[in-house]
Amino acid sequence: MTTKEFVKNFYQEKQNILYSTFNYQPQYRTLVSTKIEELNLSEIQTEKLKEVISDLLTDTFYTILLALDGSASIGNSQESFKIFDENDNLISEGGDLEGYAYEYFHDN
Template identity: 45%
Template sequence: MGPTEFVRACRNERDALLEAFTDPAGQTEVSSRLLEANLTQIQRELVVAAIGVALTDTIYTLLLALDGAASLDGDQRSFTVTDESGTVISNGDGRLEAAAWDAFHSV
């Protein structure tokens, strides 16, 4: 798995989380709290949009931090991330950052 596939998997996970969090019949704590809030349709749409932005920003920032392009708790450095077969996914060379931009902001 290379950086593009890794980021694509992260983007797919973001999309799956958003769907699970906002499914009225969902089994997540977030979906339960949304139901309890008894929001109007417009309010629900705004909250769902905010959750989507929060998920995107969180995952994108973590991906950039792994690549050394953003700080993690005020500490900026690159990390070497490999899959179980030893293939390098991230080593601070910018490929993870570029793939993250494409997956999360070029849509």
Template identity: 40%
Template sequence: MPEEDFVKGFYELKTDLLKRYFSPSQDEYFGSPIAKMIESLDVDSSETSTLYKILDGALTDALYTVLLGLDGEASIGDNNQQMYKLFNEAGNELTNSGEIESYAWEYFHNPK
């Protein structure tokens, strides 16, 4: 898996989570507890839009920071910034090239 596909997977995770949070399922197994909490707020569409933007921003911050942390460009918790080595299934290193940081910016802050 190349660096771009790795980062894209995190971006798709964010997109899927937001979709699940704002599309409650009646099925207990597949339904998201967060979706049920949002639904229970019984807010109007403007407030729902604001809540969506808040959660979108929070997930972006969290996932973007994790990706940069794995690439050694940000700290992960307690100001512990260090380099990590992450390898794909073919044994190719994904970190230490700066590609994760570049793709993370592209996907999370400048989506296509």
């Protein structure tokens, strides 16, 4: 896996979570989608809530990626991490994620 694929997978996971949060079909229900449905929001309110949750997920995933890259802190600690795949291939050595993270989470 490349650095870009690693970041892209984080972005896809964010999109999957957002989709499942507002999917009310019985076979795809989650605890969160059930709670949102129980709010009986109007279509406009639902769209606003979806925007808020999307922004929250973007901020969360983006911050995690930057923290792994050494550009942000995790808790009270800021350091860069080397990321390897299961075959010990280097995915990121610190400083590699930030550009792709911005591209996927803020340019999309």
